[in-house]
Amino acid sequence: MKKFVLILSLVLIAIVLSGCTQQSPDSSIPTADDTLTGTDDSMMDDGAMDDSGAAAETHIIQITQEGFSPSPLTIKQGDTVIWENNTASTTRWPASAQHPTHTVYPGSGIEKCGTAEQPNIFDACGGVGPGESFSFTFNEKGEWFYHDHLDPTKFGQVIVE
Numbered sequence: 001m002k003k004f005v006l007i008l009s010l011v012l013i014a015i016v017l018s019g020c021t022q023q024s025p026d027s028s029i030p031t032a033d034d035t036l037t038g039t040d041d042s043m044m045d046d047g048a049m050d051d052s053g054a055a056a057e058t059h060i061i062q063i064t065q066e067g068f069s070p071s072p073l074t075i076k077q078g079d080t081v082i083w084e085n086n087t088a089s090t091t092r093w094p095a096s097a098q099h100p101t102h103t104v105y106p107g108s109g110i111e112k113c114g115t116a117e118q119p120n121i122f123d124a125c126g127g128v129g130p131g132e133s134f135s136f137t138f139n140e141k142g143e144w145f146y147h148d149h150l151d152p153t154k155f156g157q158v159i160v161e
Helices: 002-021
Strands: 042-049 055-063 073-075 080-085 094-096 133-137 142-148 151-160
Antiparallel strands (some): 080 133
């Protein structure tokens, strides 16, 4: 009986440990809640590939009191950009141009905020507070202007090659 309990305990421990080491398929996709560190404006995503077979990158745009930096930012198709709000007390709302509709980036539009289409549009769909971030993956090549919906005098550009 003791051997049976011991074996059963070992099997259960092995099952629990194997479950703890598995990752979900989407674990490499950054979200607004992910915190990335580094001194570079870009970071490599582990596993994601762009159309040419090169690894996709994640780029950081700092949101400051003065606006967005760097701007313009040149990236590859399939790369992700994370806007990090580094202001002390100002909420920002990065979104595709043109104010107030946000329709310049293909498929985007402020009317899609709060719908099932929201994850696919270039729009934070709300304020990004100090210390928070918003991310978007650019799958369309082009020169994409964006702005702060809460202060349209603040704007930037992402160039997707």
